């Protein structure tokens with residue numbers, strides 16, 4: 001019910017004008033109220049004719065039986081008529097306005113849903129797809145990546161064969177003691193360009209640089225780094241990171257169940273490892289995995305903490321370091337925070 005429009009009623013029978021209030025309702029009725037609880041009458045839109053406005057002069061609302069109401073407040077009358085008098089244009093405009101509101105609301109809802117889908121759906125889908133990938137595909141992607149790096153940033157390891165065999169045997173013993181039954185393969189490479197570094201490929205190959213072996217003060221520190229890399233392998237962090245940047249592949253794979261389109265992303269794996277780092281969340285997961293393996297194997301978690309600190313100061317000291325590439329594990333999140341969490345893991349046992 002709209003606000004009332006003051007008017008003067010001439011009833012066509014008596015000459016006495018009567019003050020009234022006109023109420024134009026959205027359902028097309030016009031109700032005429034008299035003051036002090038006098039009689040109330042109602043008319044339908046079809047029975048009423050409102051004169052056109054001519055400047056600011058008074059105009060009449062004409063009713064059946066020669067009754068008419070004189071209105072001087074033209075603005076109030078126009079406002080009241082906007083949703084009442086023109087069954088054609090007014091109602092149509094009203095509907096359009098309503099539907100525009102609907103379109104706007106729908107657009108906002110879609111935007112919010114889109115944002116939620118991107119913020120949560122893509123990482124969720126990427127994780128799902130990463131765990132759908134068969135071992136053969138992961139092996140192919142891992143081999144391709146290693147070949148690419150062998151042509152670019154790696155040189156053959158200078159460690160003697162005896163030392164490599166010794167470390168291999170220690171990793172195997174460690175994984176057996178920790179009860180980790182996933183398949184890993186350790187590869188040694190030299191890389192003056194990348195310095196002390198370690199990283200895991202999707203296939204379960206864990207590459208350790210000669211520089212890292214030399215930087216470590218004990219073999220347990222190297223083992224602790226390998227344990228961290230095992231975490232990245234087991235949680236499929238590389239493929240999840242690559243897939244998170246390819247929402248279309250994630251959606252296609254989830255819809256069709258066909259993982260072959262993921263092969264097309266193979267080229268993104270070396271780039272991911274070289275140019276970006278894992279998210280804070282993934283590093284924390286890998287640290288947690290390392291802590292679990294170390295504890296199960298009966299090794300102090302402090303080995304990982306001290307190796308992280310050593311890696312950080314080595315990369316800080318190296319002026320030519322091109323930004324600590326690969327899984328420069330001491331880079332992110334801030335080492336101090338992680339080191340504390342890792343040391344506390346043992347203290348809280």
Ligand SMILES: [Zn+2]
Pocket residue numbers: 228232278283286327329
């Ligand atoms: Zn890492």
